[in-house]
Amino acid sequence: MSLPKDGEINIPVNTVLEWEPSSLASGYTLTIGTRPGASDVLDNKKVGNVTSFKLIDGLPRGKTLYATVLAYNDEGFATNCTETSFHTLNRDKLGCTEIINPMSGSIYVSVTANITWIRDFYATGYLMTVAEKSIDGYRVLDNHEVGNGTNYKPPDFKPHTLYFITVTPYNETQQAIGCIPISFTTGDAVEGLPCAVLNQPKNGENKVPVSTRLKWNPVKDADGYTLNVGISVGGSEIVDNLDIGLISTYIFQEDLPEDTQIYVTLVPYNSNGGSVDCPTMSFHTEELIxxxxxxxxxxxxxxxxxxxxxxxxxxxxxxxxxxxxxxxxxxxxxxxxxxxxxxxxxxxxxxxxxxxxxxxxxxxxxxxxxxxxx
CATH class of the missing domain: 2.60.40 (Immunoglobulin-like)
Structure with a gap:
C-alpha cells in the first residue's frame, strides 16, 4: 500500500487508499481490521482491477487499522503480502493549526520571514491574515489563499513593527473557526542586494556567437544567483529558474539558437532574500551562414x-x-x-x-x- 504509508498517523477518515499496480493482476481484494490479520472493518472485498478505494462510510475514527491488498488473476492470489498499519484521526470538525515559525511573542523577526505551520490532514488549503500593529489593524493580507503547503512568504514586513498572523485551515465542506493569531515584532530593515549586470555578452549586443557563455561581475554579499534564459521577455525556455550557486560565469549545455533574441534575468540572493526588480537583459545571436x-x-x-x-x-x-x-x-x-x-x-x-x-x-x-x- 502506498497511501497511507505503514506507521502513518493522523489519517483522515475520508482518505482514499492507494497501492501500486501489479502487471499480472486482473483484480485486487482489500481487507481492513482493527488488529493484525483481522477483517472486522472490511472482509476480503473484491474492489476490481483498480489501484485505489474509498470506504463509503469512511474509516473508523481514532483507530489503529491494519490493511492488506492482495492481487489475483486466473491462477490464484498473491502470497506473502505485507500488511500496512496506520492510525486515523478522532474528530469531525476541522481544527485550527499551530504556527511554529516565528514563535508567538518573538522579537527582532526578519522582515523577510516565512510563516510555517503544522499540517492538518483534514485541510485542503489554508487562509492567511496578516494584521499590522493590532488584531484589528491594517490588513496586509485578509484571508488570503496560500495553498495547501505548510509555509508561505508574505510581502516583506515593515521594520520594528508589531504583526498578528492567523492561519485558518479549510476543506470542501468547512472552515476552521476561532483560530487564534500569533504576534511578533520585526527587527531592522534589510538592505537589498544590487542586481547583477552582464558583461559578456553586453546588454543589447548583436551577432553574439551561439557558443557564448554568460559572465558578470560578482555582487557583494550575494550567496548565489538564480538564472532564467529564454527567447521571450521573462521566458525560461533555455534555462528555467536555475540556482547556479556562487559563480560569475555560466556555460550553456548546448549552443544557443542562431539569429535569435536571447533574454536573460540574473537575480542575486542571500539569506535575507533575493534582489528585487532586476531588469531583463538581452542580446542577439549570430546567424550561422x-x-x-x-x-x-x-x-x-x-x-x-x-x-x-x-x-x-x-x-x-x-x-x-x-x-x-x-x-x-x-x-x-x-x-x-x-x-x-x-x-x-x-x-x-x-x-x-x-x-x-x-x-x-x-x-x-x-x-x-x-x-x-x-
Whole structure:
C-alpha cells in the first residue's frame, strides 16, 4: 500500500487508499481490521482491477487499522503480502493549526520571514491574515489563499513593527473557526542586494556567437544567483529558474539558437532574500551562414574543375550570383542552380582574378574574389 504509508498517523477518515499496480493482476481484494490479520472493518472485498478505494462510510475514527491488498488473476492470489498499519484521526470538525515559525511573542523577526505551520490532514488549503500593529489593524493580507503547503512568504514586513498572523485551515465542506493569531515584532530593515549586470555578452549586443557563455561581475554579499534564459521577455525556455550557486560565469549545455533574441534575468540572493526588480537583459545571436565559394577553377574542358558555382552548406539558399571582371564589368548572372564556364558572350575569358557578389534569399550579401586559371 502506498497511501497511507505503514506507521502513518493522523489519517483522515475520508482518505482514499492507494497501492501500486501489479502487471499480472486482473483484480485486487482489500481487507481492513482493527488488529493484525483481522477483517472486522472490511472482509476480503473484491474492489476490481483498480489501484485505489474509498470506504463509503469512511474509516473508523481514532483507530489503529491494519490493511492488506492482495492481487489475483486466473491462477490464484498473491502470497506473502505485507500488511500496512496506520492510525486515523478522532474528530469531525476541522481544527485550527499551530504556527511554529516565528514563535508567538518573538522579537527582532526578519522582515523577510516565512510563516510555517503544522499540517492538518483534514485541510485542503489554508487562509492567511496578516494584521499590522493590532488584531484589528491594517490588513496586509485578509484571508488570503496560500495553498495547501505548510509555509508561505508574505510581502516583506515593515521594520520594528508589531504583526498578528492567523492561519485558518479549510476543506470542501468547512472552515476552521476561532483560530487564534500569533504576534511578533520585526527587527531592522534589510538592505537589498544590487542586481547583477552582464558583461559578456553586453546588454543589447548583436551577432553574439551561439557558443557564448554568460559572465558578470560578482555582487557583494550575494550567496548565489538564480538564472532564467529564454527567447521571450521573462521566458525560461533555455534555462528555467536555475540556482547556479556562487559563480560569475555560466556555460550553456548546448549552443544557443542562431539569429535569435536571447533574454536573460540574473537575480542575486542571500539569506535575507533575493534582489528585487532586476531588469531583463538581452542580446542577439549570430546567424550561422556557411557558403562554399571555390577559390579557383580551370575551364579547360578536361572534365576536371571546369565550372565555378558557389553553394550553401548552412544558412538561407542563394537567390542569385553576379560575376565581375577586375574592372567591375558584369560578366555573368547566375541563379542558384547555374554555373559559370569562364566565358563572356561565348568568348573564353583570360586567366585572372574575378569578383563575385552572392545574394542570399534572406537579403544577406557576400562579396569576394576567385581565380580563373587556364
Amino acid at each position: 556557411k557558403v562554399n565559394v571555390p577559390k579557383f577553377f580551370t575551364p579547360n574542358n578536361d572534365g576536371i574543375n571546369d565550372q565555378w558555382r558557389p553553394t550553401v552548406d548552412q544558412g538561407p539558399p542563394i537567390s542569385q550570383t553576379f560575376i565581375f571582371d577586375r574592372y567591375g564589368k558584369l560578366l555573368k548572372q547566375l541563379t542558384a542552380d547555374e554555373y559559370w564556364d569562364g566565358s563572356y558572350k561565348q568568348r573564353p575569358q583570360p586567366s585572372s582574378s574575378y569578383w563575385y557578389q552572392v545574394n542570399l534569399s534572406n537579403g544577406k550579401v557576400m562579396n569576394g574574389y576567385f581565380m580563373l586559371k587556364r
